[in-house]
Amino acid sequence: MTTRFDKLGVVIAAIVAYAAFAAPFATLRANRIVPGEARSILEALPPTLGPLLLAVVVVAAVVALLKTPLILRLAASVVALAALALLIGVAGGFLTPEGNSFARISPASGFWLLIFAFTLLLADGLTRLNLSPSARIAVLVVTAAAIGMLLVSGSWNSLSILKEYANRADSFWAEGSKHVTLALGSLAAAVIAGLPLGILCHRVEKLRAGVLNVLNIIQTIPSIALFGLLIAPLGWVATHVPGAASLGVRGIGTAPAFVALFLYSLLPVVANTVVGLAGVPRAANDAARGMGMTERQRLFSVEFPLAFPVILTGIRIVLVQNIGLATIAALIGGGGFGVFVFQGVGQTAMDLVLLGAVPTVALAFAAAIILDAVIEMTSTRRREAQPA
Amino acid sequence: MIEIEGISKRYDATTVVDDVSMVIEPRTIAVIVGTSGSGKTTLLRMINRLVEPTAGVIRLDGADNRSLPGYELRRSIGYAIQGHGLFPHRTVAQNIATVPVLLGWDAARIKRRVDELMTLYQLDPQAFGPRYPHELSGGQQQRVGVARALAAEPNVLLMDEPFGALDPIIRNKAQEDLLAIQKRFGTTIILVTHDMEEAVHMGDKIAVMDAGKLVQYARPAEILAKPASAFVETLVGASEKPFRLLSLGRVRDAVETGAAEGEAIPADTSQRDALAELLWSGRPALPVTGADGKPLGRVTVDGLVKRAARPT
Numbered sequence: 001m002t003t004r005f006d007k008l009g010v011v012i013a014a015i016v017a018y019a020a021f022a023a024p025f026a027t028l029r030a031n032r033i034v035p036g037e038a039r040s041i042l043e044a045l046p047p048t049l050g051p052l053l054l055a056v057v058v059v060a061a062v063v064a065l066l067k068t069p070l071i072l073r074l075a076a077s078v079v080a081l082a083a084l085a086l087l088i089g090v091a092g093g094f095l096t097p098e099g100n101s102f103a104r105i106s107p108a109s110g111f112w113l114l115i116f117a118f119t120l121l122l123a124d125g126l127t128r129l130n131l132s133p134s135a136r137i138a139v140l141v142v143t144a145a146a147i148g149m150l151l152v153s154g155s156w157n158s159l160s161i162l163k164e165y166a167n168r169a170d171s172f173w174a175e176g177s178k179h180v181t182l183a184l185g186s187l188a189a190a191v192i193a194g195l196p197l198g199i200l201c202h203r204v205e206k207l208r209a210g211v212l213n214v215l216n217i218i219q220t221i222p223s224i225a226l227f228g229l230l231i232a233p234l235g236w237v238a239t240h241v242p243g244a245a246s247l248g249v250r251g252i253g254t255a256p257a258f259v260a261l262f263l264y265s266l267l268p269v270v271a272n273t274v275v276g277l278a279g280v281p282r283a284a285n286d287a288a289r290g291m292g293m294t295e296r297q298r299l300f301s302v303e304f305p306l307a308f309p310v311i312l313t314g315i316r317i318v319l320v321q322n323i324g325l326a327t328i329a330a331l332i333g334g335g336g337f338g339v340f341v342f343q344g345v346g347q348t349a350m351d352l353v354l355l356g357a358v359p360t361v362a363l364a365f366a367a368a369i370i371l372d373a374v375i376e377m378t379s380t381r382r383r384e385a386q387p388a
Numbered sequence: 389m390i391e392i393e394g395i396s397k398r399y400d401a402t403t404v405v406d407d408v409s410m411v412i413e414p415r416t417i418a419v420i421v422g423t424s425g426s427g428k429t430t431l432l433r434m435i436n437r438l439v440e441p442t443a444g445v446i447r448l449d450g451a452d453n454r455s456l457p458g459y460e461l462r463r464s465i466g467y468a469i470q471g472h473g474l475f476p477h478r479t480v481a482q483n484i485a486t487v488p489v490l491l492g493w494d495a496a497r498i499k500r501r502v503d504e505l506m507t508l509y510q511l512d513p514q515a516f517g518p519r520y521p522h523e524l525s526g527g528q529q530q531r532v533g534v535a536r537a538l539a540a541e542p543n544v545l546l547m548d549e550p551f552g553a554l555d556p557i558i559r560n561k562a563q564e565d566l567l568a569i570q571k572r573f574g575t576t577i578i579l580v581t582h583d584m585e586e587a588v589h590m591g592d593k594i595a596v597m598d599a600g601k602l603v604q605y606a607r608p609a610e611i612l613a614k615p616a617s618a619f620v621e622t623l624v625g626a627s628e629k630p631f632r633l634l635s636l637g638r639v640r641d642a643v644e645t646g647a648a649e650g651e652a653i654p655a656d657t658s659q660r661d662a663l664a665e666l667l668w669s670g671r672p673a674l675p676v677t678g679a680d681g682k683p684l685g686r687v688t689v690d691g692l693v694k695r696a697a698r699p700t
Contacts, residue, residue, distance in 0.1 A: 281476065284473050284474070284476065287472075288473075289462070290436065290438055290473075291487050291490070292463030292464075293490065297490070302475055306477055
């Protein structure tokens with residue numbers, strides 16, 4: 001036997017086999033809240049396209065299963081993903097009964113599993129390519145552009161998520177910008193407050209344990225509880241501090257959400273600043289002082305550049321965490337994509353939940369890729385710089 | 389000239405440096421020797437005020453070293469440490485330029501000085517200037533560390549075990565380089581080490597420290613001949629004494645008239661190496677030649693053995 005199987009390929013092939021032949025490809029519902037009827041690939045697509053899609057995913061799965069050249073695996077995953085992305089739109093149009101605007105077609109578990117399997121294959125291939133940070137960002141941009149083009153072209157318009165979007169286009173972008181503002185704003189505030197606090201903790205040893213423990217405890221408070229705890233003090237501030245209310249400080253709404261996200265962000269920023277500064281070689285610090293750098297010169301030209309990649313890692317954790325956590329802000333009227341999630345849960349309209357969840361996940365994913373690339377770019381020199 | 393007067397450093401109840409006074413003549417090398425915890429590094433760090441003394445005064449060319457802010461004082465004094473302390477995120481050229489940049493030299497002058505020092509240390513400025521410290525060998529890193537300390541043409545250079553991390557062969561070379569550069573620039577060097585061999589080799593004067601006190605401060609020959617205490621005696625190493633004494637002198641000073649068979653010894657070889665050569669070759673005498681290759685006379689085992697005896 002000369003044929004050998006790729007380990008990850010076995011998993012991918014198994015998922016594809018189940019998803020393509022046993023799981024439903026699309027769900028058809030008479031309206032947006034009733035349970036739906038499952039449709040397989042062959043049922044969901046026109047007679048020519050159904051077998052074609054099956055053929056594509058099976059061939060791609062075989063490519064994944066066997067030990068094949070990297071370039072072939074990448075091509076297979078891209079072709080399969082593109083076919084799935086295009087044909088789910090076709091399925092939407094094919095399944096919608098003529099002139100019926102209440103019916104909802106949504107991708108079902110089979111579709112999502114196929115997407116998952118081939119994304120896994122693509123990610124594995126890209127990892128093996130060992131792409132440079134800028135190339136990774138380029139791949140991200142191309143992917144985003146491709147998805148953007150599909151959205152603009154209208155080929156997905158017959159799908160249920162986009163029907164929910166069409167009904168809420170204005171509020172979608174408003175909540176989206178609120179979401180991003182909340183996540184980035186609290187991150188910026190945490191960096192502005194956390195960096196000096198981290199430097200202080202590094203310099204003053206007595207402060208370190210205390211500050212880090214307090215931040216640790218804050219981190220363990222469940223987010224909903226923290227929102228609740230903030231209502232009273234912020235309400236008090238709004239009524240007693242002149243000008244606070246006009247700035248938007250209130251017991252509920254954006255203010256407590258912002259404060260809570262800020263508090264959650266502090267620990268990673270402060271802890272990583274402390275760790276980063278502690279990792280600066282002693283001899284470099286001693287030499288910097290011995291050659292006549294002032295404390296400030298030493299901080300900015302020796303300690304900070306050397307600690308920067310570690311601090312950036314903390315910022316990455318915070319950004320990804322905040323994009324996810326900002327969803328909960330909707331609970332207390334803080335806005336963001338969470339609004340759709342909670343409305344959807346309230347109406348048992350899964351499509352509406354997805355309208356909130358999918359962009360959140362995409363944002364967090366993109367933020368992680370971009371910041372990972374930036375960290376790698378800044379730390380290349382540092383890693384080389386570690387004494388051998 | 390560096391005058392240290394009644395310098396002490398106490399941390400709470402422990403006295404690290406206890407009432408030390410010594411004078412270091414300009415253009416000489418003073419080596420501070422001691423075991424770990426003897427306070428030798430603290431004494432060194434009080435000269436450029438990385439450590440502030442509890443009592444006493446240190447004067448550099450007559451001026452109290454507290455008459456300037458600490459960081460300005462330190463810019464005027466070279467500083468090289470064990471493990472070199474190079475900045476890992478800066479290139480070799482940037483590392484060497486550290487103090488000139490702090491002093492605000494113009495770019496052309498900095499580049500000239502960096503190139504000069506790198507050439508002096510046998511590092512090609514084109515090839516090594518843009519590299520990062522981790523791309524260099526240990527010996528090269530050490531040279532860059534010393535070049536960086538010398539960049540702003542300081543009159544005084546403080547060195548804290550600068551050769552401690554080097555292997556014996558590279559250490560020897562580094563010591564010779566430092567001696568040559570000290571002669572060339574006339575820098576006053578204060579060097580801290582725990583290695584008596586290095587102290588005897590490098591020092592115009594040796595200061596022996598024990599438990600914070602300056603036990604003896606004298607020329608190497610005197611330290612070897614008349615150790616002030618049992619501690620100095622141990623540090624010198626009883627069995628090593630005659631050889632260390634010989635290592636201070638050159639063959640030039642031990643030449644006797646007469647001829648001898650065998651391979652000639654250059655006149656600037658140390659007497660210790662000459663004795664080793666005589667013993668190894670099994671001959672009682674060997675001819676000596678000057679730098680120009682002319683015979684000067686001979687050196688004998690008997691003559692060297694007499695010189696290795698305790699001076700009276």
